[in-house]
Amino acid sequence: MKILGIESSCDETAASVVEDGTKILSNVVVSQIDIFAEYGGVIPEVAARSHLEAILPVIDKALKDANSTWDDIDAIAVTHAPGLLGSLLIGTLTARTLAILHNKPLYATHHLKSHVYANWLEGSTDISFPILALVISGGHTQILYMKKHNDFKIIGTTTDDAIGECFDKVAKILGLPYPGGPSIAKAAEKGNPEKYKFPHPKTAEPLNFSFSGLKTAVLRAVQKDCGLPISHPSHDLKNHLTEAQINDFAASFQKTAIDILLEKLNLAKEQYEVRSILFAGGVSANSALREKAKDAYFPSPKFSGDNGAMVAAAAYFEIKDGKQPTDPYTLNIYPRIEIN
Numbered sequence: 348m349k350i351l352g353i354e355s356s357c358d359e360t361a362a363s364v365v366e367d368g369t370k371i372l373s374n375v376v377v378s379q380i381d382i383f384a385e386y387g388g389v390i391p392e393v394a395a396r397s398h399l400e401a402i403l404p405v406i407d408k409a410l411k412d413a414n415s416t417w418d419d420i421d422a423i424a425v426t427h428a429p430g431l432l433g434s435l436l437i438g439t440l441t442a443r444t445l446a447i448l449h450n451k452p453l454y455a456t457h458h459l460k461s462h463v464y465a466n467w468l469e470g471s472t473d474i475s476f477p478i479l480a481l482v483i484s485g486g487h488t489q490i491l492y493m494k495k496h497n498d499f500k501i502i503g504t505t506t507d508d509a510i511g512e513c514f515d516k517v518a519k520i521l522g523l524p525y526p527g528g529p530s531i532a533k534a535a536e537k538g539n540p541e542k543y544k545f546p547h548p549k550t551a552e553p554l555n556f557s558f559s560g561l562k563t564a565v566l567r568a569v570q571k572d573c574g575l576p577i578s579h580p581s582h583d584l585k586n587h588l589t590e591a592q593i594n595d596f597a598a599s600f601q602k603t604a605i606d607i608l609l610e611k612l613n614l615a616k617e618q619y620e621v622r623s624i625l626f627a628g629g630v631s632a633n634s635a636l637r638e639k640a641k642d643a644y645f646p647s648p649k650f651s652g653d654n655g656a657m658v659a660a661a662a663y664f665e666i667k668d669g670k671q672p673t674d675p676y677t678l679n680i681y682p683r684i685e686i687n
C-alpha cells in the first residue's frame with residue numbers, strides 16, 4: 348500500500364511516499380529554518396505563508412522522486428493535530444482538495460503518533476510490545492505506554508516547557524544560533540559537562556517533567572559567572588561570554604537535560620514492564636542521548652524531526668488496525684489535542 352504523507356504542523360513543509368508503512372520511496376522536506384534563524388523562533392503567520400508557497404511543489408517532487416503518479420497512490424495521510432493553526436490549515440486544506448480531486452481516501456493523523464512511528468521507517472521490524480515511547484520534541488515531552496499498535500497511554504508529560512523548547516531557549520541565552528538543539532549539541536562536544544551543576548526539578552507526579560526551572564537555572568548561572576546581576580537582560584549575556592564558557596554551559600545543560608530524561612525513563616521502567624524503549628521527536632536526533640541510551644530504538648536522525656514519511660507510516664498502522672478514512676469535506680484541525 349502506497350501512502351502519500353503530508354506534514355505541515357510547524358515550520359517544515361514535507362511530503363513523502365511510503366510503501367507499507369516502512370519502505371520510503373521519497374522524502375521531501377522544505378525547512379523554514381533559514382527564515383526563522385533571523386528571529387530566533389517561529390512566527391506562526393510567516394510559517395503559514397511559507398507552507399502555502401511550498402506545499403504543492405513539495406508534493407509534486409515527492410511523487411516524482413517516488414517514480415509515482417496519482418494512479419499509484421492508494422491513500423493520502425495528513426497531520427491534523429496538534430500544531431500551529433495556520434500551518435495545520437495549509438496541509439489539511441491541500442490534502443482535502445487533493446483527496447477530492449484524485450478520489451483518494453484521506454486519513455488524518457496525530458503529529459506525536461507520527462513521531463513515534465518514525466521508528467518503524469526503514470524496516471525496524473524487531474520492535475516488540477509493550478513499549479515505552481519518549482516523545483521529546485519542540486512542543487512536547489511525554490512518556491507514552493503502548494501495549495500494542497495505536498494504543499497510547501500518556502504516563503508522563505511536561506508541566507511547563509518542552510525539552511526542545513528548553514534547548515532553544517538556553518541556546519538563545521548563550522547566543523547560539525537557532526534552532527538551539529543542534530547548536531547546543533555542537534558546542535557541547537567541546538565543553539565540560541561537569542563544569543556547572545544544575546538542579547533536577549521535582550514534580551508532584553514523579554513521571555512528569557518540568558524544564559522551565561532548568562532554563563532559569565542556566566540563566567542565573569550565566570549571569571553569576573559573568574559577574575552580572577540577575578536583572579541583566581538575557582539577550583545581552585552573549586556579549587559577556589567566552590567561547591569556553593559557552594561550550595561548558597552547553598555541555599553541562601545538555602548533560603542535565605539528558606540525565607533528567609533517563610531518570611524519568613528508569614522510573615517508568617520500574618512501573619511498567621516493557622520489551623522495547625523508543626525515542627521520538629526532534630530532540631531524539633541528539634547524539635549524546637543516543638550514546639547514553641544504547642538499548643533504545645531511535646528513528647534515523649533524518650526522521651527525528653518533522654517529515655512526511657512518519658505521517659504515512661502512522662496512517663499505515665492505523666489503517667491496518669481498521670481506521671476508516673475521513674470525509675475530506677469535513678476534516679477538522681485540532682491545534683491542541685492529546686494523543687489517544
Ligand SMILES: Nc1ncnc2c1ncn2[C@@H]1O[C@H](COP(=O)(O)OP(=O)(O)OP(=O)(O)O)[C@@H](O)[C@H]1O
Binds near residue numbers: 357486510512528653
Ligand atoms: N541534535 C539535537 N539535540 C537536541 N535537540 C535537537 C536536536 N536537533 C533538533 N533538536 C530540537 O528538536 C526540536 C524540533 O523538533 P520537532 O521538529 O520534532 O518539534 P516540533 O515539530 O516543532 O514540535 P512538536 O513535534 O512537539 O509539535 C527543536 O526544539 C530543536 O532544537
Ligand SMILES: [Mg+2]
Binds near residue numbers: 485628
Ligand atoms: Mg514535530
